Amino acid sequence: MPDRIYNFSPGPATLPQEVLHQAAKDIVNFKDKGIGLIEMSHRSKEFMAVTEETESLLRELFAIPSNYKVLFLQGGASTQFAMVPMNLLGNGKTATYLNTGTWSKKAIKEAQLFGDIDVAYSSEESVFNHVPQPGDYTVAPESEYLYFVSNNTIYGTQFHEFPDTDKDLICDMSSDILSRKIDVSRFGIIFAGAQKNMGPAGCAVVIIRDDLLDRTPDNVPTMFRYKTHADKGSMFNTPPCFAIYSIGLVLKWLKKSGGLDAMEALNQEKAALLYTTIDGSDFFRGHAKTASRSNMNVTFNLPTPELEAQFISEAAAKGFDGLKGHRSVGGIRASIYNAFPKKGVEDLVEFMKEFEKKNS
Amino acid sequence: MPDRIYNFSPGPATLPQEVLHQAAKDIVNFKDKGIGLIEMSHRSKEFMAVTEETESLLRELFAIPSNYKVLFLQGGASTQFAMVPMNLLGNGKTATYLNTGTWSKKAIKEAQLFGDIDVAYSSEESVFNHVPQPGDYTVAPESEYLYFVSNNTIYGTQFHEFPDTDKDLICDMSSDILSRKIDVSRFGIIFAGAQKNMGPAGCAVVIIRDDLLDRTPDNVPTMFRYKTHADKGSMFNTPPCFAIYSIGLVLKWLKKSGGLDAMEALNQEKAALLYTTIDGSDFFRGHAKTASRSNMNVTFNLPTPELEAQFISEAAAKGFDGLKGHRSVGGIRASIYNAFPKKGVEDLVEFMKEFEKKNS
Numbered sequence A, B: 001m002p003d004r005i006y007n008f009s010p011g012p013a014t015l016p017q018e019v020l021h022q023a024a025k026d027i028v029n030f031k032d033k034g035i036g037l038i039e040m041s042h043r044s045k046e047f048m049a050v051t052e053e054t055e056s057l058l059r060e061l062f063a064i065p066s067n068y069k070v071l072f073l074q075g076g077a078s079t080q081f082a083m084v085p086m087n088l089l090g091n092g093k094t095a096t097y098l099n100t101g102t103w104s105k106k107a108i109k110e111a112q113l114f115g116d117i118d119v120a121y122s123s124e125e126s127v128f129n130h131v132p133q134p135g136d137y138t139v140a141p142e143s144e145y146l147y148f149v150s151n152n153t154i155y156g157t158q159f160h161e162f163p164d165t166d167k168d169l170i171c172d173m174s175s176d177i178l179s180r181k182i183d184v185s186r187f188g189i190i191f192a193g194a195q196k197n198m199g200p201a202g203c204a205v206v207i208i209r210d211d212l213l214d215r216t217p218d219n220v221p222t223m224f225r226y227k228t229h230a231d232k233g234s235m236f237n238t239p240p241c242f243a244i245y246s247i248g249l250v251l252k253w254l255k256k257s258g259g260l261d262a263m264e265a266l267n268q269e270k271a272a273l274l275y276t277t278i279d280g281s282d283f284f285r286g287h288a289k290t291a292s293r294s295n296m297n298v299t300f301n302l303p304t305p306e307l308e309a310q311f312i313s314e315a316a317a318k319g320f321d322g323l324k325g326h327r328s329v330g331g332i333r334a335s336i337y338n339a340f341p342k343k344g345v346e347d348l349v350e351f352m353k354e355f356e357k358k359n360s
Helices: A017-028 A045-062 A076-088 A102-111 A210-214 A226-231 A241-256 A259-279 A305-317 A342-359 B017-028 B045-061 B076-088 B102-111 B210-214 B226-231 B241-256 B259-279 B305-317 B342-359
Strands: A068-073 A094-099 A116-122 A143-149 A168-172 A187-193 A204-209 A297-301 A332-335 B068-073 B094-099 B116-122 B143-149 B168-172 B187-193 B204-209 B297-301 B332-335
Touching: A017 A241, A017 B017, A045 A068, A045 A241, A045 A259, A068 A210, A068 A226, A068 A241, A076 A102, A076 A143, A076 A168, A076 A187, A076 A204, A094 A102, A102 A116, A102 A143, A102 A168, A204 A210, A204 A226, A210 A226, A241 A259, A241 B241, A259 A297, A259 A342, A305 A332, A305 A342, B017 B241, B045 B068, B045 B241, B068 B210, B068 B226, B068 B241, B076 B102, B076 B143, B076 B168, B076 B187, B076 B204, B094 B102, B102 B116, B102 B143, B102 B168, B204 B210, B204 B226, B210 B226, B241 B259, B259 B297, B259 B342, B305 B332, B305 B342
Parallel strands: A094 A116, A094 A143, A143 A168, A168 A187, B094 B116, B094 B143, B143 B168, B168 B187
Antiparallel strands: A068 A204, A187 A204, A297 A332, B068 B204, B187 B204, B297 B332
């Protein structure tokens, strides 16, 4: 194996190498304090400073307005599927959901435990190969919020235009947060598992407008109330310290790399390399409809499942790892998050062209 | 600062240095696979093997019977305060709790949302300076379980004899799991945050007898059902990969160090050094009653708050970190978990004696 393979995993995903090297140093001896990062009390001034710096960088890079709280929680995005309706719904309340894939389906299932759920749009019949455009659905007037998933990792689709509604938008942004500039003020809650664009697994970042903190019914347990964590700066109980620290390192790298403007341009370039290759070939066939194509996860098929298996196997031998598509779509999925190097995409494109030449 | 201070923090707590060094290596390049540990898909065969090895070592060292599931969850012990009653109680059901400190009080508060809670014993009036002995309380006959906290980090008390009842024991073992041999088959559920005796923050280990998996009411969200995680080997969603991996390293170290027999003997030796010093002095005064003294957290006071502040400050200057007691008890707390070196305890005892000589 080479020193460093190309890791196309959908998540946990590739991280900047400088982040890994810095983490390796700090785990043994944090800032030469004679104590490892993962041994430090979360209430030590050193670790409090780590958390504050991470939050402050996230606020700066993502342009988070001051009336939003930033929370570092555990349990992944999957726990948020329940926490959102636990905090915002209750008997007789309604919310609208857009069903654009596995993750929205799971979120809908949890929400149905806590209110009336209006599924205003579903692309399930076309194997979730697109997301709706504004105007494709109507939001129930009595809805508390409109929930959607901005990027669908499994199917390789992405909202390039956000829903146009006066309802609070609640967004699972797990697989494209920080990949582009957005207007946070259009959202009530944005949440995202860290393990794609932000850091290692083990932390979900929740960005919540502060007026939403006071709606939680009394019977919701302490740990599942957003206000619990907002009031204590994510230190109500021991937080996922290593993940928060690592997110901070990734954010420093992101800032140094030019912030979201530079990252958005780079992500478009990387995705375009693959989509152009797919479009210029009869051998490769993209899963997602053009207007819904994701810049994070590029999904495509080959003429037969046998060729797909051969493609994955030959790619792995060359150090292209994690290209196997999710079982619900099959084929190939190249996940090319922020930290995935452009050179890796170029090399994959070259490999695709050679493979097509030999096998078509 | 020396290369390595003595870290008396109650948690996150000191870890074996060899664990830190191994983690530092694997974070950059796991087993020379050309990919860092924290970038690997949780479904890769490499990471699945990490999880299996961690579980297998825990089963071996803690002698967990085969009819128990081992779960690696997120949200800390605080989330378990809610998950236990969510899964085992419901309308009209009763559970018995022993109130021996801050963590049991918090657990009682959450349980009251899901059933009738019988607090059979409380040591709150004596600032939680002891735990009950068998016979000090009776368990309501209709109780579904008896809940207790085996070691009270804040007050420095520990159960040396477990409750004697035919009810299922549910135990928060966060601060003394793996510090001694126990008979797991006496328990329905044992849970523990990792960040004291097992690894870094970000993972709670749950050991649950398998017949308890099927009692959960239908209205409990997917992520808060034990069965969800048991059915998927803790891989229902992305688990806290780095914490699971680190727990595995700590368990390897524990095995190499002689397992629980050796650890229990060492823990008794370390604690005895401090308690003997306290008992042999009129200057230091232990908080916990003798029969309830913890081998993990040794709490004591000095004659005045001023002397306590001076003690903490002079100790810190010598590289003894994290000795300040919790605000609810004041004074000094020396947390001496499994990985805390005996030499550190000996050096602290020497410092205590010098401090007493100079200041009494």
